[in-house]
Amino acid sequence: MDAENRAFEDGWITVREGRISGVGPKATTPDPSGYDEVFDLTGHLVIPGLVNAHTHSAMVLFRGRSEGQSLLTMEGWYNSIREPELSLISSDIGPAVALSAAEMLLSGTTTFCDQYFFAEEIATAVKQAGIRAVIAYGIVQLGDAERGVEELAKATAFLEQQRSADGRVIPWFGPHAPYVDNTEDLLKAEVEVANTFGVGLHLHMACGSEDNEETLGRYGTTASVALEKIGFFNGRIHAAHCIDLSAEDIAVFARAPHASVSYNATAGLRSGRKGICPAVDLRAAGVTVALGTDNVAANNSYDMIAEMRVAGLVASHREGRAQPLSSQDLLRMATIEGAKALGLDGEIGSLEVGKAADITAIDLSGPGYSETPDPETLLIYSGSGRDVRHVWVAGEQLVRDRTLVRRDYASIRADYAKTYESFWRRVAEAKANREVA
Helix, strand or coil: CCCCCCCCCCCEEEEECCEEEEEECHHHCCCHHHCCCCCCCCCEEEEECEEEEEECHHHHHHCCCCCCCCCCCHHHHHHHHHHHHCCCCHHHHHHHHHHHHHHHHHCCEEEEEEEECCHHHHHHHHHHHCCEEEEEEEECCCCCHHHHHHHHHHHHHHHHHCCCCCCCEEEEEEECCCCCCCCHHHHHHHHHHHHHHCCCEEEEECCCHHHHHHHHHHHCCCHHHHHHHCCHHHCEEEEEECCCCCHHHHHHHHHCCEEEEEECHHHHHHCCCCCCCCHHHHHHCCCEEEECCCCCCCCCCCCHHHHHHHHHHHHHHHHCCCCCCCHHHHHHHCCHHHHHHCCCCCCCCCCCCCCECCEEEEECCCCCCCCCCCHHHHHHHHCCHHHEEEEEECCEEEEECCEECCCCHHHHHHHHHHHHHHHHHHHHHHHHHHHHC
């Protein structure tokens, strides 16, 4: 996934001290005796680790709990997610994130962009899993000015405290959405703090009618235009969903110095929204478009290979023509473009000398794969995250032969099951207490 989209048949990669030290065709393979370990990956596709550009890892606790609800509306989000969230406690987060990280690693994702509360607990779980993550401290104001001030202070403290020594945890700011964090003072303050620390802002935008209804009523413009006017787009902005974007909104993203979009096709379809992220138009305007799964209450899966497939199919449907996003485009969106959206394209996203050795090896021996000059298409339209065999992050092998290396998956699942039962018992008790009151 370098600038030339180079691919090597029967190629090789060498790794030293967590970084790619060489890559090339079979004829130039170095002497293996100079290395501690050698993997023969004949019959595999070796790609950069996949980048999930938008999710909420702790929300695995809500998987299967929001059926029949659109989480891209205020009503659906508040009723099926926000009220139960009030029963969350810090000890719930670690087991939930551990399960999410395990599922991502086992399906080939090496980096994810998260936005949620309990950011410190998420960071701790990420470090234990070994995966790479951009963690945006989620701020939900809901019109409460005092709460906004408190959350801003907590988010600032998170930025000050949380820097991973090995670079696998990158702290960001996460204002939930313009229609949730809707005071201009808070939005301006978030931009100021983010720019002071040199970090990005990860938010939901143009998910549904609420964004534009709020800003049209207040400013007479769409959310993107209104935010641009108050300086929100001066720093690094990473916006999820972006379903309801006008041509003027796309122009806002295009002229911003560091604005990107996470196209979350599966979550959009499951929400029942008629609008589809205009990924083709955004890319044509020069905007970086990455791919994300969103949370698994909205998606039910962290499989980025499946997400590439849906993103390609939905783009074809929206544009009314075959493959407006090629398989190579989709793979770039799930690797180097995702890295660029997160400001990490100098570090990850392609198999190039000097970059961190975030690598995914996919077994092509199963059904759906056969001889072809176009392995990207087979991967995306015939493959699955279950075909992933090995995964490395910063040169450390975290998945070997489809098995987690650091911690047994069964123990992760067992801890999560206890947490899940405890959390939903508290939710039921809280609901009963409200009904009595």
